[in-house]
Amino acid sequence: MAEGSTKKFLYINRKAPHGSIYALESLEVVLIGAAFEQDVSLAFLDDGVFQLAAGQDTSGIGSKNFSKTYRALGDYEVRKLYVERESLAERGLSEGDLMPITYEDEDDDYAEKPSIHLVDRAEMARLIRDADVVLSF
Amino acid sequence: MSAYQFNGSAVAHDEEGYLVDIAEWSPDLALLIAKSENIEMAPEHWEVVNFLRSYYEEYQVAPAVRVLVKEMTKKYGKEKGDQKYLYSLFPYGPAKQACKIAGLPKPTGCV
């Protein structure tokens, strides 16, 4: 796709997983949307940060553990996952409570690089302002 | 709901032939599904089916075709990480048809 037609898509995730369909729906839209080769970023704020929590085990609630799917995002060239620092801190979480999510950089001998970037609230506001399209979940 | 008749019991599938419960899959059932798709399972087919199953096991998602191609290239080299090659094994689409045989849900975004 020509560079000129690439838009910046920002997916905003604000809900905890498993209690509602929002998180899974967002993830599916991201996977489907990845085929269109746009500039995709994912934002995790408020309870959305729980979507990336390590050690999720849904076997006891009879629903799919789609938390593993976030680790496939790199294969779909979705490499920018922004997590809001304040949202983590408000919930007693730190970066170490999140799943490691990486992508392979084909321009750097397939080195594994982290996809998760912590940003503060002001940076998150700028990400929204820089987006061409915002999709909220 | 329709079902595959397998070892004297009925294994439910959706209207397109994908298993309702992926836990019911077995290699023998795969042979039966393949037969209903007019595919004779050779080692090359199994390579793809097993790859899809391990990808699903790890990521809980069936890869899109372009992801399958990319990952097959990494694992088995350029000849096998190739759309044409994959379509020669699974004429109705590697992700769609091979996923069905692998007992996985239809890949997300595949219509």
Added chain:
Amino acid sequence: MPTLHTVNKSPFERSAMASCLNHVTDGDSVLMIEDAVVGARKGTALADDLRDRQRTCALYVLGPDLVARGLKPDDLIEGITVVDYAGFVDLAARNMRVCAWL
């Protein structure tokens, strides 16, 4: 490059409004729709904050949602503009993007 933010949850029940206000930048517009319109009332715990916010961003409320809940324009914090559906569309068109807080 301003943003139109829409909020559709009551600020007394959910954090959508608070989170929205935490992420607006100067020149943005915030439109309260559905249950969020109850946050536009005078004399609430939120009212002072919303009055202050109007120094940097414009606040709107969707009229049909307001009327449906028995609220009148007179009940609103000073400076908040009531718009109808056409006004909603104008706001969306005047901004670069729409960001929904659900």
